[in-house]
Amino acid sequence: MIVRVFILMTICGLLSCLPFCSNPDYVHIPDPLFRQYCLEQFDSDQDGRISYEEAADAEVIVCSHRGICSLEGIQYFTSLKVLECNENQLTSIDLSGNTQLERLSCRDNKLTSLELRGxxxxxxxxxGKNQLRTLDLKTNVNLEYLLCAMNRLESLDISHCRNLVFLWCWKNNLQVLYLEGNPQLKTLNCTRNYLKKLDINTNRNLHFVDCSQNPYLKELYTAKRQKFIEMKKDDHTELHTAG
Structure with missing residues (x-):
């Protein structure tokens, strides 16, 4: 009798998971906390499930401070334009399927992987404030604002981000930072890295620069008539002007 009751309870438990695990008409969202958020915000017919139509209609997700470990299922939110998922327990995010995304804030997680190629x-x-060692921005050609501070980045290629205006990449492990492809850049904070050389000669719109606390930075190259509103550098960093 006990065995039969146990089997029945097991079957009931498995059946209760079917709306999320095997129903082809509904989005599979395995993380219970992210699923609960989606049900609260997007379950328009209140059937306890998120249909593909409901997911496709959503343009904004703000799910910070919820203890979420996975955003699996977010790829079906194909109209998503804004995502804020700060201060969760995320270790990886893949947003390659969210091709309409315009704004992303995922600071204060445990990210080691961030996929933005789409x-x-x-x-x-x-x-910022993750564990990223790499950040691929080659396809993000419209990027204007980038804050990737307090990670573990050893290199940062922003040469394809020609519209970039604001860059905060302080407190990483950067040894090289190429800015030749960023003519619109106005604000740069690259303090607390391991840069050996910094050339901002071609960044004629750059007005705010902080490259202090780079113990190996010996040479800083600027344009001859370049005017800075604020410039911070270490005493051991020699300033060179050209052009």
Whole structure:
């Protein structure tokens, strides 16, 4: 009798998971906390499930401070333009399927992987205070604002981000930072890295620069008539002007 009751309870438990696990008409969202958020915000017919139509209608997700470990299922939110998922327990995010995304803030997580190769419309990115060692921005050609401070980045290629205006990449492990492809750049904070050389000669719109606390930075190159509103550098960093 006990065995039969146990089997019956097991079957009931499995059946209760079917709306989320095997129903082809509904989005599979395995993380219970992210699923609960989606049900609260997007379950328009209140059937306890998120249909593909409901997911496709959503343009904004703000799910910060919820203890979420996975955003699996977010790829079906194909109209998503804004995502804020700060201060969760995320270790990886893949947004390659969210091609309409314009703004992303995922700071204060545990990210070691951030996939943005499908996000050509991305303009605003905040991914600070994570554990990222690499950040691929080659396809994010419309990016204007980038805050990637307090990670573990050893290199940062922003040469394809020609519209970039704001860059905060302080407190990483950067040894090289190339800015030749960023003519619109106005604000740069690259303090607390391991840069050996910094050339901002071609960044004629750059007005705010902080490259202090780079113990190996010996040479800083600027344009001859370049005017800075604020410039911070270490005493051991020699300033060179050209042009």
């Amino acid at each position: 996000n050509k419309e991305l303009v605003h990115l905040i991914c």
